[in-house]
Amino acid sequence: MQKTIIPSAVLATFLCTTNIYAEMNNTQMQDVQNITVSTTIESNETHLETPSNNTLIDTKISKAKAIIAAKTKMISDSEAKAIAEAESKAIAKAQAIESKAIAEAEAKRIQIIAEATKAKTIAEAEAIKAKKIAEIKAKAISERKITETKAKAAKAQAIAQAEATKIKAELIFEETMAKAKAQIEAILDKEKEFNQTETNVKVEAEDDYKIEDIGVLKNISNLLETRKIEFKKGYTSLTKEGTKTVTQLAKILQKYPKVSIEIAGYTDSDGSEELNQKLSQERVDTVKKTLMDKGISSERLMAKGYGETDPLVPNTSKKNKRKNRRIEIHIVEDV
Known part of the structure; x- marks a missing residue:
C-alpha cells in the first residue's frame, strides 16, 4: 500500500x-x-x-x-x-441598580412620610396648645368676672350689713340710754328713799333711845367709805385688804354687842343669774364666817346674796360693774 x-x-x-x-x-x-x-x-x-x-x-x-x-x-x-x-x-x-433605586425611593418615601407625620404632629400639638391657651384665657376671664361679681355682691352685702348694724347699734344705744335713764332714776328714787329711811331711823332711834344703832351705823358708814370688802377675782375668798376691812367691822360690832346686821352681797351682770346668785351668797357667807372667827355671834349676823339684782349703776362699763360688785351692811332688829 x-x-x-x-x-x-x-x-x-x-x-x-x-x-x-x-x-x-x-x-x-x-x-x-x-x-x-x-x-x-x-x-x-x-x-x-x-x-x-x-x-x-x-x-x-x-x-x-x-x-x-x-x-x-x-x-x-x-x-x-x-x-x-x-x-x-x-x-x-x-x-x-433597580433594587438600590427602589430602596432609595422607599427610604425617601419613608423619610417624606416621617417628616410629614412629624409636621402633622407638631401642627396638632400647636393646635392643642393654642386651644388650651384659649381655654385658660377664657376660664381666667370667666373667673375674673365671677370674682368681680362676687366682690360687688359682697361689697353690697357688707354695706347693707353695716347699715343694718348701724341702725341696730343706734336702736341698742337708744334702748340702753333709756334703760340707763330709767335705772338712774330708780337709783335716785332709792337714794331718796334711803335718805328718808335713814332720817326715820335716826328719829326712831332717838325716840326709842336706840343710840347704839345710830353709833354703829355711823361707824360702819365711815369704815365702808374708806375701805372696801374685796374678794379675789372670780373667787369667794377675801383679799388681804378685804380681810382687814372685815376685821375692822368686827371691832365695831364688838363695841355694840346688841346690834345685829345683815350682810348683803351683790354682783354685776356678767355671767348667768344663777351663777351670780350663788357667787354673791358664797361671798357673804365668807364675810359672816370671818366675823364669827373674830368673836361675833352668828345670832347677830344674817348673810344674804342678791346676785345681779338692784345694781347701783347700769352695767355698761367696767367702772360701773366694779361699783355693782359690793357688800352692804344693814342694821336689823332681829336676825
Whole structure:
C-alpha cells in the first residue's frame, strides 16, 4: 500500500474554497490553523494507506470538517455561555441598580412620610396648645368676672350689713340710754328713799333711845367709805385688804354687842343669774364666817346674796360693774 503525505497547502486551499475562513473570527481561525498544523504534522508523520490520493484527501477533509464543526460548536457554546453570563451579570447589575433605586425611593418615601407625620404632629400639638391657651384665657376671664361679681355682691352685702348694724347699734344705744335713764332714776328714787329711811331711823332711834344703832351705823358708814370688802377675782375668798376691812367691822360690832346686821352681797351682770346668785351668797357667807372667827355671834349676823339684782349703776362699763360688785351692811332688829 502506498503512503501519501497531504500538504497543508492543499487543505488551506480547500478551506478557502468552501468559505470556512470567511465565517470564522480571529480566534476561530487560530484554532483552525492549529488544527491544520496538527493535521499536517500528523500527515507528515503518518503514512496513510489509501487506494488513491482523492480518497485520502476526502477523508482528511471530512475529518477536518468534523473537527472544525466540533470546535465551532464549542466556540459557539462558549460565546453563548459568555453572552448568557454577560446577560446574567447585566440583569443582576440592572436588578441591583433597580433594587438600590427602589430602596432609595422607599427610604425617601419613608423619610417624606416621617417628616410629614412629624409636621402633622407638631401642627396638632400647636393646635392643642393654642386651644388650651384659649381655654385658660377664657376660664381666667370667666373667673375674673365671677370674682368681680362676687366682690360687688359682697361689697353690697357688707354695706347693707353695716347699715343694718348701724341702725341696730343706734336702736341698742337708744334702748340702753333709756334703760340707763330709767335705772338712774330708780337709783335716785332709792337714794331718796334711803335718805328718808335713814332720817326715820335716826328719829326712831332717838325716840326709842336706840343710840347704839345710830353709833354703829355711823361707824360702819365711815369704815365702808374708806375701805372696801374685796374678794379675789372670780373667787369667794377675801383679799388681804378685804380681810382687814372685815376685821375692822368686827371691832365695831364688838363695841355694840346688841346690834345685829345683815350682810348683803351683790354682783354685776356678767355671767348667768344663777351663777351670780350663788357667787354673791358664797361671798357673804365668807364675810359672816370671818366675823364669827373674830368673836361675833352668828345670832347677830344674817348673810344674804342678791346676785345681779338692784345694781347701783347700769352695767355698761367696767367702772360701773366694779361699783355693782359690793357688800352692804344693814342694821336689823332681829336676825
